[in-house]
């Protein structure tokens with residue numbers, strides 16, 4: 001068996017311990033004679049898997065009791081619709097546009113009411129986070145929406161926006177569990193699992209109880225109501241059971257590694273290795289303003305398209321996979337989620353040094 005260093009933005013690298021354990025349990029989960037994939041979601045065995053996963057997630061994030069944890073499907077993109085369908089009372093949402101994912105959410109909300117772009121970094125190709133200390137928040141806004149870590153452009157909010165008392169809704173897909181957060185500052189958090197916590201097919205929503213109501217937009221399908229899933233503890237219908245089981249293992253792995261404070265420290269060290277190199281390189285440069293840099297997604301360029309393409313090709317041959325930048329921006333992007341080991345980033349940086357020595361002036 002040989003494994004590569006996988007810098008994919010998602011689906012992405014998962015902890016080897018988790019994969020190994022899941023492989024061991026594949027045919028016979030803890031003596032029950034079947035795989036979790038084959039198990040009824042109504043069984044006692046699965047009930048304890050989902051309950052333990054929720055408990056561990058609550059411990060990791062310090063989720064207050066007045067928040068529900070929901071394991072949903074439809075990816076993060078489905079949340080772009082569920083948010084307005086469930087939270088629109090005045091049918092007004094204020095959106096901060098920091099990249100494609102925020103923009104998609106904003107456009108989706110327009111299908112159901114008024115979506116206002118109250119700030120944007122589109123003027124400089126989303127290479128920074130706009131000033132969010134004094135936003136023109138709409139008086140009748142039902143919420144203020146952010147994408148907290150911008151997977152494609154590699155920016156991250158370092159301080160949350162001043163929502164002037166409005167509910168904060170945040171897409172945390174690409175920074176979920178990478179560092180501690182104060183859940184009580186948000187009304188609703190959601191994250192697709194396929195970056196930091198598990199396989200595609202699971203999306204986790206953490207929602208304050210007062211936002212879970214029957215007062216949703218007319219015509220909202222049963223499956224797209226938070227209340228449906230909250231009332232049934234994520235078991236209204238067959239959930240993405242195997243994915244939830246893997247998420248649970250990742251939560252356990254995070255706890256064993258010392259929780260989110262320890263993870264933050266580790267992620268900062270890992271990212272610093274790469275950013276420090278980028279800052280002194282004569283060939284490569286980062287594309288994001290320093291103060292808004294993401295710890296998870298690091299885009300960089302040489303400034304020459306042919307050289308970028310050569311880098312992607314040669315790095316792949318060296319066992320460093322998926323370093324090509326997103327199709328909308330080009331260049332390179334290294335996604336260095338929780339499960340990317342330090343050695344992966346060390347290998348990447350030494351490969352970049354060799355590449356620079358070989359092709360630089």
Ligand code: PLP
Nearest residue numbers: 075076077101151171173174192
């Ligand atoms: N939000 C962010 C920040 C993302 O990075 C992505 C996917 O990469 C999405 C939303 C969309 O997720 P999904 O493909 O699960 O719908």
